[in-house]
Structures are given as C-alpha cells and as structure tokens.
Amino acid sequence: MTKRKFHKLLASAAALLAAAVLGAQTGPAAAQRTPFEEKPPETTPLYAYVGSFTTAQRKARGDGINVYRVAPEGGAGSWTHIQHIGDLVNPSFLTLSPDQRFLYSVHGDEDYATAFALDPATGEAKLLNRAATGGKNGVRGTVDPSGKFLLVANYASGNVAVLPIAPDGSLKDQQQVVQLTGEPGPHKVEQTSSHPHDIVFDPSGRFVVVPDKGLDRIFVFRFDAATGKLAPTEQGSVKSRSGAGPRHLAFHPIRPIVWVLNELDSTITTYSFDTESGALQALQVLSILRPEFTGDSTAAEIAVLTSVPVVYVSIRGQDAVAAFGVIARDGTLRLVAWQSTLGKTPRFIGLDPAGYNLYAANEQSDTVNTLRIDPQTAHPIAAANIVQNASPVTIVFAGGKVIPK
Numbered sequence: 567m568t569k570r571k572f573h574k575l576l577a578s579a580a581a582l583l584a585a586a587v588l589g590a591q592t593g594p595a596a597a598q599r600t601p602f603e604e605k606p607p608e609t610t611p612l613y614a615y616v617g618s619f620t621t622a623q624r625k626a627r628g629d630g631i632n633v634y635r636v637a638p639e640g641g642a643g644s645w646t647h648i649q650h651i652g653d654l655v656n657p658s659f660l661t662l663s664p665d666q667r668f669l670y671s672v673h674g675d676e677d678y679a680t681a682f683a684l685d686p687a688t689g690e691a692k693l694l695n696r697a698a699t700g701g702k703n704g705v706r707g708t709v710d711p712s713g714k715f716l717l718v719a720n721y722a723s724g725n726v727a728v729l730p731i732a733p734d735g736s737l738k739d740q741q742q743v744v745q746l747t748g749e750p751g752p753h754k755v756e757q758t759s760s761h762p763h764d765i766v767f768d769p770s771g772r773f774v775v776v777p778d779k780g781l782d783r784i785f786v787f788r789f790d791a792a793t794g795k796l797a798p799t800e801q802g803s804v805k806s807r808s809g810a811g812p813r814h815l816a817f818h819p820i821r822p823i824v825w826v827l828n829e830l831d832s833t834i835t836t837y838s839f840d841t842e843s844g845a846l847q848a849l850q851v852l853s854i855l856r857p858e859f860t861g862d863s864t865a866a867e868i869a870v871l872t873s874v875p876v877v878y879v880s881i882r883g884q885d886a887v888a889a890f891g892v893i894a895r896d897g898t899l900r901l902v903a904w905q906s907t908l909g910k911t912p913r914f915i916g917l918d919p920a921g922y923n924l925y926a927a928n929e930q931s932d933t934v935n936t937l938r939i940d941p942q943t944a945h946p947i948a949a950a951n952i953v954q955n956a957s958p959v960t961i962v963f964a965g966g967k968v969i970p971k
C-alpha cells in the first residue's frame with residue numbers, strides 16, 4: 567500500500583467516523599474492516615526512544631532510556647533493542663529538535679534537562695550535557711521551530727523556563743523563568759499550588775500554551791523567536807471547569823482548535839483558539855470514560871492522528887485508550903471507541919510518524935504495547951506486539967521518512 571493510498575483511506579475514515587457517531591452507520595458495516603494487507607511504503611530506519619521512571623520514590627523499576635529500531639511488519643511494528651543509556655534519574659519526557667539531530671530529556675523530581683546527539687544511521691544517542699531548568703520536577707519539554715530554545719514546564723515549582731540551545735545541540739542554563747500564579751483548585755492533594763503539566767507551541771510557533779493542573783487554568787504566552795522570551799497574552803489564561811486539572815493538550819492539524827485533556831475529572835475540553843491574540847474559548851466538555859465504568863481514573867496522554875483527524879486519549883484506572891471523532895468544523899468531538907492497552911497505567915501514548923500504530927507505555931505493567939490503527943475506521947485495535955520495558959513513561963520517534971521512488 568502506498569503512502570498516498572493509505573492516507574486516502576484515512577481521509578475517508580473521517581466521513582465514516584462522523585456517520586457512525588451520528589447514528590448513520592449501524593449493523594454489519596462496522597464489522598467490514600480490512601486489516602493492513604500490504605506493506606507500508608519504504609522508509610528510512612525508524613527509531614523509538616523510551617524514557618522511564620527510575621527512583622524508589624516513584625516506586626519505579628526503570629533503568630534510564632532504551633533505544634529500539636522499529637520495523638513495520640504487517641501493519642504492527644516489531645521492536646529490536648539497540649542501546650541502553652543508564653545513569654539517568656527519571657528521564658520522564660523526551661523531545662526532539664526539529665531536524666531530529668538532537669534528543670532532550672527532562673527529569674522527574676530534578677532541576678535540570680539533558681541533551682543528546684543522535685546518529686541517524688544507527689539511532690544511537692550520545693550524551694552532550696545537562697543544564698539547569700530553574701525549577702523542580704520538569705515534566706514536559708518542547709523545542710521551538712528554529713531549534714534554538716528548549717522550553718520546560720516545571721511541575722513542582724509552578725513555573726516554565728526557557729533554555730538556549732547551542733549550535734552543537736548542547737543546552738545552556740535557563741535564561742528566563744516565568745512563575746504561574748492564580749487560585750489553586752479544590753483538590754486538597756493534587757491542587758495545592760501551581761502545577762504546569764505540558765508546554766506546547768501553536769502551529770505558527772508564535773504562541774506557547776501551558777495547562778496548569780494545580781490552578782485549573784490554561785496559560786498562553788507570546789514567544790519571541792529572536793530572543794526566546796515569553797510574554798503573557800492579553801487574555802493571559804482561561805479557567806477550566808473547577809477541579810478538572812488540565813494536564814496535556816493538542817492542536818487541530820489545520821484549524822484554530824485546541825483539545826485539553828483534564829486529568830482529575832477524566833474529561834476532554836474543546837477550545838477555539840484566536841490565532842491573532844492567542845485567546846481561548848471553551849466550546850465543549852466530554853467525559854472520556856465508559857458509562858459503565860465505576861472505578862477511580864485519571865486521564866494521562868493525548869495524541870492526534872492528523873490526517874483524519876482522530877483524537878486518542880489514555881486513561882489510567884480504566885487502562886484504556888478512548889478515540890474521538892471530530893464531528894464539526896469547530897472541533898467538537900464524539901466518543902467512538904475504546905480499546906484496552908493490555909497493561910496497567912498507560913501514562914503515555916504516541917503515534918508512529920506514519921500513523922499506522924499507536925503505542926501505549928504501560929507504566930505499572932512494564933510494557934509498551936502496540937495498538938494498530940484500523941485504516942477504515944481509525945479505531946485502535948490491540949496487536950500482538952508487546953515490548954518489555956521497565957516503568958515506561960515517554961516515547962519519541964526519529965526517522966521513518968518515506969524514501970521517494
């Protein structure tokens with residue numbers, strides 16, 4: 567199957583999803599799903615970098631960062647271990663430079679970030695250096711489109727930091743730290759102070775959006791690409807539903823829409839996004855849980871299949887992935903599928919670059935499990951591939967670019 571044909575199938579899935587959630591598709595049509603029958607297009611080698619929790623404080627069993635070569639087989643990738651990077655404390659979130667030459671890690675419960683150079687031929691990572699983030703417990707990092715700055719969300723200290731990146735990919739200590747302020751949410755344990763949990767550039771690279779789990783707010787900053795400086799927008803922030811605990815977010819691939827995953831009440835909120843001012847306006851709040859589920863749960867991660875689009879979220883407690891179809895131009899959603907991650911506590915989920923597979927990092931069962939994306943419905947389907955990796959909490963992919971014929 568060519569890449570063009572695959573994406574044509576995914577594009578048609580948008581209509582199928584909308585029809586299904588509106589009740590127009592019933593009966594045997596839903597069962598007529600065709601698995602991948604041809605091999606994916608020829609690509610450059612694809613490598614997966616898996617970070618983990620490592621400390622006793624986290625009740626973890628992880629041993630640092632593990633590197634795998636991912637080979638597509640029948641639509642579900644097989645992983646071969648090629649490198650272990652040890653002597654790291656809680657490499658809990660990984661991110662790449664735009665050109666994929668460098669890998670950066672923040673470290674849970676620590677006050678620094680680490681830089682690695684990547685060998686595109688072998689996939690192996692070489693430690694460059696580490697630098698101070700100006701805060702405690704970095705939980706998320708992102709590199710600006712120019713590759714000159716790493717931005718970090720420091721969960722425990724309630725601030726976000728900007729670290730310059732040198733031409734050789736190494737990091738410098740933070741040049742700016744912005745404290746997030748506001749009234750804490752009602753949860754007496756999880757919302758005692760500011761807890762930024764994500765930091766994301768908008769598609770233009772001019773704005774940075776930060777969901778704050780502790781303050782029940784989503785902050786928006788203007789970003790100066792020349793200096794790397796953050797400045798609040800006129801709106802500054804928007805409040806979520808009380809006790810929601812905004813955790814992670816994703817942008818619509820082509821429209822001014824933001825989806826925010828709320829950790830504490832297991833919901834997802836759709837916001838409109840003003841591309842000139844950076845202002846957010848809430849449009850919809852939906853539960854991500856099965857109606858019959860009565861246990862405890864917390865939302866974890868969000869991923870978007872951009873070609874359709876379909877929004878996937880992981881749920882700890884229910885230990886599943888929920889899939890949402892986009893049913894209107896304003897980005898509002900309808901829940902269309904659930905799938906077990908076949909493991910415990912899926913803290914992270916991520917799509918491979920081609921969108922063939924969704925991978926779930928099951929923190930408490932020490933596995934990375936493959937969920938194949940059905941090419942006709944875009945629903946996640948459990949596959950046989952299970953990778954043993956202790957306390958996995960983040961995955962990033964490099965390579966996998968289509969080779970022109």
